[in-house]
Amino acid sequence: MEFLTRFVDELRQVGIPVSMVEAIDAAQALEHVDVASRSMVKTALGATLVKSARNLPAFETAFEAYFSLLGPTPGSAEAAERLRSDLAAIGEGAGVGGAADLDALVEALFRALRDGDQGLAGAVSRQAVSRLAGIEPGRPVGGAYYLYRVLRSIDLAALEERLVGELAPGPGEFEHRLAQDEAQRRIEEFREAVRAEIHRRLVADRGPEAVARTMRRPLVEDLDLVSATRDDLAAIEALVHPLTRKLATRLARRRRLGRIGRLDVRRTVRRSLSTGGVPVDPRFRRPRSGRPDIVILADISGSVATFARFTMQVVFAMSAQFRRVRSFAFIDTIDEVTDFFGAGADFAEAMRRIGSEAGVVWLDGHSDYGNAFLTFRERFAESISPKTTVIVTGDARTNYHSPNVAALGDIAAGARALYWLNPEARRYWDTGDSVMGAYAAVCDEVHEVRNLRQLAGFVEQVALPVSRPVRRLG
Amino acid sequence: MPPHLPFSDPAAVASALAGEGYLADDRIAQVVFLSARLDKPVLAEGPAGVGKTELAKAVAAALGRPLVRLQCYEGLDESKALYEWNYRKQLLRLQADQGREWAEVEADIFTEDFLLTRPLLEAIRSPEPVVLLIDEVDRLEVETEALLLEVLSDFQVSIPELGTIRAATTPFVVLTSNNTRELSEALKRRCLFLHIGYPSIERERDILLARVPGLQPALADRVARLVATIRGKAVRKPPSVSESIDWVRTLVALGIGDPDRASVEQTLHVLLKHQSDIDRVARELASSGG
Numbered sequence: 001m002e003f004l005t006r007f008v009d010e011l012r013q014v015g016i017p018v019s020m021v022e023a024i025d026a027a028q029a030l031e032h033v034d035v036a037s038r039s040m041v042k043t044a045l046g047a048t049l050v051k052s053a054r055n056l057p058a059f060e061t062a063f064e065a066y067f068s069l070l071g072p073t074p075g076s077a078e079a080a081e082r083l084r085s086d087l088a089a090i091g092e093g094a095g096v097g098g099a100a101d102l103d104a105l106v107e108a109l110f111r112a113l114r115d116g117d118q119g120l121a122g123a124v125s126r127q128a129v130s131r132l133a134g135i136e137p138g139r140p141v142g143g144a145y146y147l148y149r150v151l152r153s154i155d156l157a158a159l160e161e162r163l164v165g166e167l168a169p170g171p172g173e174f175e176h177r178l179a180q181d182e183a184q185r186r187i188e189e190f191r192e193a194v195r196a197e198i199h200r201r202l203v204a205d206r207g208p209e210a211v212a213r214t215m216r217r218p219l220v221e222d223l224d225l226v227s228a229t230r231d232d233l234a235a236i237e238a239l240v241h242p243l244t245r246k247l248a249t250r251l252a253r254r255r256r257l258g259r260i261g262r263l264d265v266r267r268t269v270r271r272s273l274s275t276g277g278v279p280v281d282p283r284f285r286r287p288r289s290g291r292p293d294i295v296i297l298a299d300i301s302g303s304v305a306t307f308a309r310f311t312m313q314v315v316f317a318m319s320a321q322f323r324r325v326r327s328f329a330f331i332d333t334i335d336e337v338t339d340f341f342g343a344g345a346d347f348a349e350a351m352r353r354i355g356s357e358a359g360v361v362w363l364d365g366h367s368d369y370g371n372a373f374l375t376f377r378e379r380f381a382e383s384i385s386p387k388t389t390v391i392v393t394g395d396a397r398t399n400y401h402s403p404n405v406a407a408l409g410d411i412a413a414g415a416r417a418l419y420w421l422n423p424e425a426r427r428y429w430d431t432g433d434s435v436m437g438a439y440a441a442v443c444d445e446v447h448e449v450r451n452l453r454q455l456a457g458f459v460e461q462v463a464l465p466v467s468r469p470v471r472r473l474g
Numbered sequence: 475m476p477p478h479l480p481f482s483d484p485a486a487v488a489s490a491l492a493g494e495g496y497l498a499d500d501r502i503a504q505v506v507f508l509s510a511r512l513d514k515p516v517l518a519e520g521p522a523g524v525g526k527t528e529l530a531k532a533v534a535a536a537l538g539r540p541l542v543r544l545q546c547y548e549g550l551d552e553s554k555a556l557y558e559w560n561y562r563k564q565l566l567r568l569q570a571d572q573g574r575e576w577a578e579v580e581a582d583i584f585t586e587d588f589l590l591t592r593p594l595l596e597a598i599r600s601p602e603p604v605v606l607l608i609d610e611v612d613r614l615e616v617e618t619e620a621l622l623l624e625v626l627s628d629f630q631v632s633i634p635e636l637g638t639i640r641a642a643t644t645p646f647v648v649l650t651s652n653n654t655r656e657l658s659e660a661l662k663r664r665c666l667f668l669h670i671g672y673p674s675i676e677r678e679r680d681i682l683l684a685r686v687p688g689l690q691p692a693l694a695d696r697v698a699r700l701v702a703t704i705r706g707k708a709v710r711k712p713p714s715v716s717e718s719i720d721w722v723r724t725l726v727a728l729g730i731g732d733p734d735r736a737s738v739e740q741t742l743h744v745l746l747k748h749q750s751d752i753d754r755v756a757r758e759l760a761s762s763g764g
Binding site (some may be wrong): 017019021022025028029032033034039040043044046047048050051052053056174177178181182185241242243245249349 | 483484500501504505507508511512514517519520615616653654655656659662663665666667668669699700702703706734735738750759
């Protein structure tokens with residue numbers, strides 16, 4: 001029971017919200033299951049504690065750390081028995097018998113992968129970790145280091161080649177292609193098995209808390225948008241839509257609740273005449289529509305393209321919350337790209353078309369904020385009105401071109417508000433060619449927005465009329 | 475076996491569901507088992523066409539219980555989900571009863587005779603236990619979600635004129651969601667969460683074999699692997715299980731026993747529903763490079 005509360009603590013540490021009720025549910029669920037079955041325990045805890053698919057990877061990681069010891073304990077008779085049978089399985093087919101060397105191990109692995117033999121693959125992964133990882137007790141190293149050491153010794157690329165050769169039933173390109181996918185899939189499974197085995201040993205050595213800490217990965221909404229890997233991006237992508245819908249519903253409701261405006265004295269008095277001057281039926285002014293116009297100026301040069309993309313995606317997904325959204329993209333000059341995001345447009349496709357069809361490059365394809373703002377002021381000044389909220393996204397790295405702060409200042413002066421979203425960590429601002437500080441002087445607010453959570457928070461703030469900043473004079 | 479404990483262990487769940495033609499993996503069977511034990515609703519979430527709704531139907535069939543289904547949509551309100559007073563009948567009654575005391579009439583027209591039960595109330599009032607399926611709960615507005623809370627946690631419905639109606643028997647509740655938006659914490663807290671993703675290659679093969687009569691195991695295996703490969707690509711709408719079943723039926727109908735590149739390309743439109751996806755997959759299958 002105490003173990004369960006420690007596990008729940010770990011989940012909360014990672015950022016998965018677990019309520020008291022859910023923890024109690026988990027405890028009750030455990031009473032109904034066979035606690036010796038790892039998969040059953042995992043399901044029981046997963047179903048009661050984690051209520052969102054995007055939190056599942058984090059749960060799996062934590063579970064691996066805390067519950068990986070539910071196997072034979074090292075040093076027990078059971079473990080010794082397993083070692084013997086593992087060795088037998090590996091040695092037998094390779095014709096070595098007893099102590100298998102590295103070649104025999106690779107050979108056994110090849111057979112296991114070819115025949116899809118789970119048992120043998122498990123034996124190989126355990127042996128591989130014992131021999132190749134060289135785990136040193138007490139060393140505070142993450143699992144990735146040991147994984148690297150194991151896989152370095154086994155030439156997986158060559159193994160994949162051989163697998164493809166064996167798996168492809170006929171010649172033909174198509175057959176080859178299918179075999180390739182299949183081989184990759186099986187090798188990925190093996191890699192996973194090795195990783196799990198390493199974690200098991202690390203936990204046995206250092207205890208679950210320490211291992212869980214080194215394995216912790218941020219939740220999707222906390223992932224850094226600029227340095228995200230391809231898998232991360234896919235995860236973020238999948239989250240954008242549900243997140244914006246949730247946000248949009250919340251905004252719509254708040255707006256509905258805030259429908260009633262100030263008392264309209266004139267109309268109330270006139271109404272009261274029919275009741276002898278008693279104001280039984282108060283009248284209210286209709287509040288002015290709080291939905292702002294949005295103009296986005298996005299730097300889409302290589303360094304910050306992903307960030308610009310998510311910003312646009314969130315704003316467009318929520319365009320119902322705004323009166324009108326126009327977007328402009330720039331690298332060293334600027335062009336309007338609103339039409340690329342028509343109804344039902346595929347976002348990745350739109351970004352590709354912007355790259356090839358819109359005129360965003362003028363000279364060399366390096367960001368030039370100064371020229372972009374100048375061009376915007378000349379060509380698109382009509383898009384700015386006192387009702388417009390301008391959002392600039394970019395890292396403010398000008399490649400040492402002139403920043404033209406005055407041009408941005410003019411844009412800001414014509415608009416209701418100008419926000420700058422910078423995907424770089426605040427401590428890097430104004431280092432090197434970043435001129436964030438200079439631009440900040442003419443912006444209403446500058447935000448550091450490095451992940452989806454901050455982005456959603458910002459969009460909510462812009463869309464809500466209550467937090468509307470008053471445009472300063474001058 | 476006592477009636478309130480329908481399954482002895484997860485394996486029993488799996489075999490009972492398999493008897494109804496639903497192949498559950500370990501996790502699905504385990505969650506259904508837990509749900510039956512803890513009397514908590516199952517919230518099944520996952521992409522479209524992986525058998526979330528089928529799961530509820532199979533559970534109902536396996537338990538031999540009737541299935542009560544509430545299909546959610548935007549704009550669903552309590553008169554469609556819970557109950558409604560039968561106004562016409564009440565009016566008729568009032569006209570027939572002219573001259574009686576109001577208090578008497580009032581006590582008369584707000585009785586169960588004038589109540590139209592909707593799925594949620596029906597599931598609760600049923601004398602025999604039922605399986606309640608609340609389908610596509612993510613289509614509800616956030617406000618309407620609250621309607622479900624009382625039913626889900628306490629298995630009761632409060633009707634101001636009648637008082638609280640408690641469940642005579644505990645229904646087995648399955649909610650499904652395609653995750654187009656995040657459900658409220660309050661709803662999620664009351665449920666056991668079950669993420670149903672695309673099946674493993676082996677399970678998909680077995681599903682295909684179970685669903686398509688006369689299918690050669692070799693073809694089923696081939697298709698399952700191909701579909702898994704296509705899902706791994708960056709397509710807008712990955713093929714669902716129901717689409718891969720359709721595809722196998724197409725292949726069987728065309729008499730293609732061992733699909734090669736040409737026949738796959740010709741039938742891709744059954745599997746993929748966007749032209750850009752079809753083009754992309756055809757292109758990638760053609761190129762043999764990684």
